[in-house]
Amino acid sequence: MSTRIVMILSIWFAGLGIAQAQQAETDSMFFAPSKYLLLDKGLQFRITKAINSMYNFDFATAERDYAVLAIQYPNHPLPEFLVALGYWWRIEVDVTNEKYDAVFLKYLDRAIEKAETIFEEDETNKEAAFFLAAGYGFKGRLYSERKSWTKAAWAGKNALKYMDLSRGEEEFNPELLLGDALFNYFSEWIPENYPLMRPVMALFPKGNKELGLQQLEEVANNAFYTRIEAQYFLFRLYASEEKEPFKALQISEYLHTKFPENPYFHRSYARHLYAVGRWTEAVQQSREILERIDAKKTGYESNSGRYAAFYMAQYNERIGNRAEAKKYYLKTLSYGEESESQESGYYLHSLLQLGKLATEEKNKQLAKDYFKKVKKYAKRKHPAHQAARDYIKKNKL
Template sequence: MACLFLAGTATAQEGDPPRRGASITIEGSILSNQELIRDAERGLHHLYNMEYGPADSVFISIENRYPDHPVGPFLRSLVSWWRILPQLESGEEAQDEAFYDAMARVIKRSERMLDKNRKDFDAMFFKGAAHGFRGRLRSNREEWLKAGKDGKAALEYVFEIAEADTSNADFQFGSGVYNYFASVIPKKYPIVKPILFFFPSADRELGLRLLKQTATKGRLIQTEAVYFLLQIYLIYEPDFQRAVRYASWLTGKYPDNAFFRLMEGRVYVKWSRWSRAFKAFDEVTTGHAAGKPGYTDALASVAAFYTGRYHVQGSRYDEAEISFLAVDGLTAGQKKDSRFRIEAALRLGMVYDLQGRRQKAERTYRHVLDMRKNGDSHKRAKKYLKSPYNSQ
């Protein structure tokens, strides 16, 4: 559902005729200002490379240039967002307040503009986008009621902005997100069907076409579109060649982005290309050891987890033990046990069994039972306490 909260930035669907009575126009919009677009692109390039300081400097200059416009706080909120994203698994919320404050400023400035002109394109665009991103984080934080309210507010602007009937590729992103995910999520997660019953109908093929249009021709939202397509071909419609293509695009354009590098590694894991996956995870491990910006303990723990699995695949149990223990060390300060911390502990016990170190294995399985349940983690730990794990 979090994906649907981003649909607040949608506009007219590609190929649709102009709607009767359309009263919204992009004429005069700040988003038509090419100087602004170039500056924003420069800041976003810094941001996606996890160069937070340079990105924020560019966005501050934009905010100073347009002090009453929502564009400045919106762009600056993305710096907080990209500090949050690598930490999501850890439950770390240190950047949440700054993010929410920035989104509140976006909404407040947008509402002031709407008070003067209720069809102001910029105000509708940024207010919808702010609700979309805020709803996405609230969904990640499992604040479902608040996330739902943001989602409803964002969705309201999907159809309002659609009246503008623009062909700008960036503006197709929200419509692409909504059309695709509102089509496929009910099939993958039937539990949400009753909720989506009240949503407008959606078109999967249209959604894909619009996302690909943004990924190909977009400027400000191109990277987001590529990332969503990667998720689609990794999770919803597994396709190795397409997933690799989008992952390679992201890591090629933003080589210092640890989050994208991990995603690339997970693509190779899904299709059991372990040696190639190891290279991606090793780059994250190396970047973390060097203290590179964005190479957080949380992301390093994910890299260590998959590195441990890689060593198990090659029967290198001593190396696997080191990797799984590294996960435990890197996640020790988390507010809640991440799924990678739990799974690493379980697999560490399995490694001890394979090494014939039964007492250590039993202690590790009991440790897993002290953690929160993650999938069938408790069931498997109890199973291996009764009978040692055997890879056969």
């Protein structure tokens, strides 16, 4: 259970230092330069296009602009941090893929090194502490995904230390609120869902889930740097923990509309359409995802394909098109095996449905093979495992 705590702590800082370019165009040229680069409105205006390109998975455009930024500010951590953020989004699409880990950590380490140099010269520098908190937070998040718990704990501890040191600058408050929001939400959520963790959580300040959600909403509406990350956390919480699927859909629809080439936002939008029963739109988005995978669009891969193929299968089964339903359930299996996601719900449910369809077609051996696979990949207490056992017994397979 302690591993869950490490993972939660390490993601608090995932949104820090991230520029989101919505406000800059209206007011960027009418403010005096800030002593902190992150708060320089002119800079925000200049990097608007690069930031939006990054979120829209046009990494080449973003990184060309970041290279110019690195020439202008060679001793500042911002350029390397932004490049690292781009690699984080490549990882986010399929966190099981370790292809980008090394280069992601390389740029984070460069950003941390530059921030440490600034901080050593002036320990009152809130911006340096801000980047150190963000850098170590992202490292902790990756290490927790890789189950490197000692490294994750060390990075999370550093992130917390520098997060505290970065407080006190009024202009940073909307951005720092993201960390407070996630802390408030998860420090109450963890003991509710993991009772064995209550003694551990007693060592932390008491949280408040309702306040955490309110703070996330405030960041999502008012922050400049962390707005998109707050919206990312909000739609995930509304979809899974808060059982507010329409709120999740509203946010994911906005993000997909603003960043239509971002595969994570795209598949999330399709998922939330499916969740609320907007079948026609879910099918339209799912078909587009599959087409983009076939076209080898950046970031569109087997993990997104597993989602999209499953929604297509469900829709076709719903309208009675058995041949198309089987076709897409088989695609779900193929994508699941490619991404090594055989224990995922979509993969297991596809096996169940294919087994049921084979039983109805009097192909008992094929049906038995599908149900055996369910029992192989699902844990015994998993509903799919129970369903497979029941179906085998009922149909004497």
